[in-house]
Structures are given as structure tokens and as C-alpha cells.
Amino acid sequence: MTDIQATPSTASFRLAYVPGVTPAKWLRVWSERLPDVPLTLVQVDSTDGSRALAAGEADAGLVRLPVDRTVLSAIPLYTETTVVVVPKDHLLTALEEVTVAELAEEVLWHPLDDTLDWPDRPGLPAYERPATTAGAIELVAAGVGLLVVPQSLARLHHRKDLTFRPLVDVPQSQIALAWPEAATTDLVEEFIGIVRGRTVNSSRGRAKEEPAPTAAPRKQGAKPQQKQAQKPQAKGGKAQPKRPGAQAKAAPAKRGRPGGRRAR
Structure with a gap:
């Protein structure tokens, strides 16, 4: 343990x-x-x-x-799910999910702390790279460009004037x-x-429950004790023999005439 x-x-x-x-x-x-x-x-x-x-x-x-x-x-x-952060009045909010093709004409910010590994970034490149994701969120709120981030970061930087939509077929964090x-x-x-969700009693946990006590092992060759029926002892220490007919059935009654007074 x-x-x-x-x-x-x-x-x-x-x-x-x-x-x-x-x-x-x-x-x-x-x-x-x-x-x-x-x-x-x-x-x-x-x-x-x-x-x-x-x-x-x-x-x-x-x-x-x-x-x-x-x-x-x-x-x-x-x-994590990848999402695109947009103003609440943006046309993309009419969609339940967005494809890369639908971002082709949108300016997308690429902050220096971006967490997504893009082989080819979608959309139009912005004129500069914000230092942080939080800074890029501020620019989107100002109505300049959009931002693609993991969903947890979109929630972390939530604003009342912004929303997000899932982006499909793109890198994920x-x-x-x-x-x-x-x-x-x-x-x-x-x-x-x-x-990993291991319980406290798992093999790698900090503590395990003590095993329940078990009965002591029986010695090799020992036979389990059995209760023996006690036989009635006669005088002198000898067993009293069982008498035949001790539990004999009662003799049937003799057949006679039906009860009543005898006719004279």
C-alpha cells in the first residue's frame, strides 16, 4: 500500500x-x-x-x-472543437456550422499565441498579427475581421456582442x-x-482498503469435526439395544355388531 x-x-x-x-x-x-x-x-x-x-x-x-x-x-x-468568432450581427450567424470555403472572403486574425497548426490558413490575411488571442478578440468586437480558435478560448473571452460557430474540416487543438x-x-x-479516473482503491492509488480477515487455514490431513449423535447408554456403559416394535402401530379395533340395545 x-x-x-x-x-x-x-x-x-x-x-x-x-x-x-x-x-x-x-x-x-x-x-x-x-x-x-x-x-x-x-x-x-x-x-x-x-x-x-x-x-x-x-x-x-x-x-x-x-x-x-x-x-x-x-x-x-x-x-477541442474549433470555432470561428464573429460579431452577433454577422451573416455567418445564420449557419449552424461553417466551412472553410465560407471564410474565403473574410479577414482572419492570426495572433502570435495561436494554438492551431495550419498547413494553409483560410481567409484573407490581416495587416498585422495581434500579440494575443485576447487582443484579436477586441479587434473582432470592433468589427474588423474574424478569429478562429479552440472553443474553450472563445468561451474564455466571451463578450455579449460576439458569438461563435463550429468550423468543420480544420485543425483542432x-x-x-x-x-x-x-x-x-x-x-x-x-x-x-x-x-484517468482511477479510484482510490486501484492498484496505483494512494491507499487501498485493507483486505477482510480470512479464516485460518486448516492443517493438512485434518478432518472437519462432525457432531455425532449420542446413543442412549445402558447401565454398565453398554449401549442399550433398540427394542423391536417400539414404535409399532396401534392394533386395529375388533369388529363387532353395531352398537345399540339387543333385541329380546
Whole structure:
């Protein structure tokens, strides 16, 4: 049974996360299972997760792929829907989903922290590249151009005057749990188990239930004890023989004349 205690080397656990990721549900499970080991969140830029982990700024991280697989281990968790952010009065809001062809005449912003790997970017190129996704959102709200991002970032930068529509047949962002391969500690294993949904009693969990006590093994050759019927003992210690007919049926009554007074 594994028992992790808060020692100077494992006094806390640092978890990096990129914008758009919400680790709250995993933090709740962590606090329930390891209340003596505080978890510290470290927010990093969308494209900075791999560097932060390699530099030892966090023990593990919820980051977007790709990461540097020469120094990091990674477990893909889920893939995000790609959306296009538009003003609420834009013509594209009449559609339930948008295709790349429908963006051909639209100016699309390409911020420097873009998380999508485009072989060929759709739409018309903008005159400059905003430094951040948040800056590009401001430009869309001003009525200049559109923006393609993972859905979680569109929700993170939500504005009342903007909306978004799913964009089909385009690159998608993938979220993964990553950590330095050379520093796969017990606490990292604990967080991997939490993210993968392992129960506290699983083989890699922090604690397992004690097995129920079992009966002591019977010695080889020993026979189980059986209750023996006690036989009645006669005087002198000899068993009293069973008398035949002890439980004989009652003799049938003699047949006679029907009851009543005899005729004279």
C-alpha cells in the first residue's frame, strides 16, 4: 500500500495549465485524497506549457499538444472543437456550422499565441498579427475581421456582442497531461490516476482498503469435526439395544355388531 506523506521534497504539487483549461474537477479529487499535500496552480501562456515543464516551473501540466517529446511524457486527454468568432450581427450567424470555403472572403486574425497548426490558413490575411488571442478578440468586437480558435478560448473571452460557430474540416487543438519524463514522481503518478479516473482503491492509488480477515487455514490431513449423535447408554456403559416394535402401530379395533340395545 502506497502512503505519500508531506516531506520537504514533496511538500506540494505544482500544476501548470494553459488558458481555456479548467482543472477544477481534478483539484477537488486531489484535495479529498491528499489533503496533506497542497496543489498549487501555475498559469502559463497557450504556447509556453512545454517550456515551463522542461524548465522545472511545474511538476506536471495541462497543456496543448504538441510538446517536446524528447524531454516530456504526455497523455492526450481530449480534442477541442474549433470555432470561428464573429460579431452577433454577422451573416455567418445564420449557419449552424461553417466551412472553410465560407471564410474565403473574410479577414482572419492570426495572433502570435495561436494554438492551431495550419498547413494553409483560410481567409484573407490581416495587416498585422495581434500579440494575443485576447487582443484579436477586441479587434473582432470592433468589427474588423474574424478569429478562429479552440472553443474553450472563445468561451474564455466571451463578450455579449460576439458569438461563435463550429468550423468543420480544420485543425483542432488537443489537450494533454504532460510532465518531465525524468521526474515521474509518486505525486505525478497520483495526478495521472486522478485524471484517468482511477479510484482510490486501484492498484496505483494512494491507499487501498485493507483486505477482510480470512479464516485460518486448516492443517493438512485434518478432518472437519462432525457432531455425532449420542446413543442412549445402558447401565454398565453398554449401549442399550433398540427394542423391536417400539414404535409399532396401534392394533386395529375388533369388529363387532353395531352398537345399540339387543333385541329380546
